[in-house]
Amino acid sequence: MCQRNKFKIALCQTLVEDNKEANINRALKFIEEAADNGAKVISLGEMFNCPYRNDVFKEYAEEEDNSNTLEMLSSIAKKKGVYIIGGSIPEKEGKKYYNTSYIFDREGKIIAKHRKIHLFDIDIKGKVKMKESDTFDYGENITVFDTQYCKIGVAICYDIRFPEVFRIMVQKGVKLIIVPAAFNNVTGPAHWEILVRCRAVDNQVYFGAVSPARNENESYLAYGHSIISDPFGKILGELEEKESILYCDVDLDYVEKVRNELPILKHRRLDLSKI
Numbered sequence: 001m002c003q004r005n006k007f008k009i010a011l012c013q014t015l016v017e018d019n020k021e022a023n024i025n026r027a028l029k030f031i032e033e034a035a036d037n038g039a040k041v042i043s044l045g046e047m048f049n050c051p052y053r054n055d056v057f058k059e060y061a062e063e064e065d066n067s068n069t070l071e072m073l074s075s076i077a078k079k080k081g082v083y084i085i086g087g088s089i090p091e092k093e094g095k096k097y098y099n100t101s102y103i104f105d106r107e108g109k110i111i112a113k114h115r116k117i118h119l120f121d122i123d124i125k126g127k128v129k130m131k132e133s134d135t136f137d138y139g140e141n142i143t144v145f146d147t148q149y150c151k152i153g154v155a156i157c158y159d160i161r162f163p164e165v166f167r168i169m170v171q172k173g174v175k176l177i178i179v180p181a182a183f184n185n186v187t188g189p190a191h192w193e194i195l196v197r198c199r200a201v202d203n204q205v206y207f208g209a210v211s212p213a214r215n216e217n218e219s220y221l222a223y224g225h226s227i228i229s230d231p232f233g234k235i236l237g238e239l240e241e242k243e244s245i246l247y248c249d250v251d252l253d254y255v256e257k258v259r260n261e262l263p264i265l266k267h268r269r270l271d272l273s274k275i
């Protein structure tokens, strides 16, 4: 019998190389393995089908109604009867490009899509520099969707640094948040774990962040370290930098227990802010 308040999730940390077909096939293999091991909600990392580089985003970009990547995700979601959070891919719509996560239900239907709302335009002198807005346009929506288990929120990577996004998700009822992400060797060691734990504790949710594996041949070295925190801020698992799958059992009763015992969401002084 399907138990709806307890379910397994899987975060697939796949290697990404400069070969879209190989990346798609690898993602497929990982999703199949995760589903065969009982995961019901499966996520990939940011840009799982494309190197994280401005010089290739447009070449790799796909349109929603003509996409090998989305066809693969849809058909494996249906075949295995699982929800898939399709990491992110470069999306093309008309003349515009977005860093987009597509979400599939158990019938393989797209039930939501998140276009990254905060683009990673940073310059940490001599260490890491990126300007996503050279390629991408900004998404305009905070993304929450229903599943048979609970409401889930999805954001992408740099979005994690903006706490108001996640508070809005919680106001909309989410109990699990997944963030496909590709931090790097500079900001990863400094901020990755603390951001995940803060967002989990602030919002009393299960919070997973899913990276690509590190590819030493690439200019942008992904941090890896896919990770999940429970609603009390306990890290339930964290990978290293290599390819692997991180599994975690989500217990929705535990979310309620934490929210009842430490009722910070009820204790908010909304009367003192205009939010």
Ligand SMILES: NC(=O)CCC(=O)C(=O)O
Pocket (backbone or CB within 6 Å): 046, 120, 156, 157, 158, 159, 161, 181, 182, 183, 184, 187, 188, 191
């Ligand atoms: N791909 C990204 O948005 C990277 C974000 C990041 O590394 C950060 O420190 O924030």
